[in-house]
Amino acid sequence: MDKTGEFEALRPLLFSIAYRILGSVSEAEDAVQESWLRFDTSSTRPVSAKAFLSATVTRIAIDVLRSARVRREEYAGPWLPEPLLDDPYEDPVRAAELADSVSMAALLLLERLSPLERSVFVLREVFAFGFDEVATAVGRSEAACRQLLVRARRHMHEGRPRFVADRQERHDLAEKFFGAMSRGDVDGLRNLLSADVQLVGDGGGKAPLLARAVAGAENVARLLATIRPLMTSTGVTFEPREVNGQPGALFRDRDGLVLRVMALDVLDGRVRVIRSVINPDKLGHLGPVADPWAVHREVREVRGRAR
Structure with a gap:
């Protein structure tokens, strides 16, 4: 050779x-x-x-x-x-x-x-x-x-955590999680999250993002249930994907451009950490990347009209 x-x-x-x-x-x-x-x-x-x-x-x-x-x-x-x-x-x-x-x-x-x-x-x-x-x-x-x-x-x-979920358990839990998220189901999400769950985002200063991590099942469930309908109204879609060998999802804007990637950490039958990468510099290898600021502005406009 x-x-x-x-x-x-x-x-x-x-x-x-x-x-x-x-x-x-x-x-x-x-x-x-x-x-x-x-x-x-x-x-x-x-x-x-x-x-x-x-x-x-x-x-x-x-x-x-x-x-x-x-x-x-x-x-x-x-x-x-x-x-x-x-x-x-x-x-x-x-x-x-x-x-x-x-x-x-x-x-x-x-x-x-x-x-x-x-x-x-x-x-x-x-x-x-x-x-x-x-x-x-x-x-x-x-x-x-x-x-x-x-x-x-x-x-x-x-x-490392003491108890790690097996592959099938992670898959099943992720399917329920994203189903509840797509419905905006606060109770459904809350039941799938660990009490000390964290939602962590990486925007790198180049995308709109939460000022700090969100912690606690109630806070995270309500945030996800509120944000998802707003994203849907602006044409954002997501597809379940395996991210770094774990359950997750790839989000796209209305034009099919990559907007963010979300990965789930599953532990002891619950989602323990939700990690969201929206920094466009970290998504280019997945395809053409969306303008996160443009999507953010549209979400704010939709929220404003709904009030």
């Missing part, structure tokens, strides 16, 4: 590694492309294309993450990962495990780790790389990588 064929066969794996390290689709795609350029221009043919490319994309992602962390500290409002509707790396045997590792909750936990800890954790825990491969990828000894993994596991374990 020539270099192009080897690279294309490994592209899904490389993207999946880079995305889990970076939490950004656009940055992961750039890291994969840069890996190709280095592979293509290498004067020698590596013994293992997988080892060479995996190490290369990891090092690039580490460098990008170090600079990205500074930008995220200055981010306007809550920062959420760029939503991923389809993980290109397919492994039927480990499908559920891989889906959980790319959830927004998991990616936000990974944000607590240093770039090296995060990379070691992703390579070893998610993709089962050997310690020799991990050490080569991050430029540290195997002993150092083992210590990095111990620290990463501890941080990840401390932040």
Whole structure:
């Protein structure tokens, strides 16, 4: 197989590694492309294309993450990962495990780790790389990588919920949630939410959004039930989709342009966190993006006429 064929066969794996390290689709795609350029221009043919490319994309992602962390500290409002509707790396045997590792909750936990800890954790825990491969990828000894993994596991374990819903339970609950939301059913929504549920939005200062997270089943249920009819009256539609391996939905304006993505965290039979990404800079990979301010103005006009 020539270099192009080897690279294309490994592209899904490389993207999946880079995305889990970076939490950004656009940055992961750039890291994969840069890996190709280095592979293509290498004067020698590596013994293992997988080892060479995996190490290369990891090092690039580490460098990008170090600079990205500074930008995220200055981010306007809550920062959420760029939503991923389809993980290109397919492994039927480990499908559920891989889906959980790319959830927004998991990616936000990974944000607590240093770039090296995060990379070691992703390579070893998610993709089962050997310690020799991990050490080569991050430029540290195997002993150092083992210590990095111990620290990463501890941080990840401390932040994970004790009880996680299975895939079918999440799907069933999401179907009820979006059904109640589409009807504006406050009681139906309230019964599906945990008492301490949170609604968190990421507008990045580039889209109208709540000033802060909304907490509590009553507050969240009433907000969702109020907003949904207003969105419907302005032609906003949504389609249930799997977002980062979890139940969610993709929202479009009346022209079919991408407006926002919503993802649900399900725990112990209830929706625990609702995450909404409306920053247009984080949605471009999903298709042409709507003008969130224009939709917001139309919603306000509809609300004003209804009073």
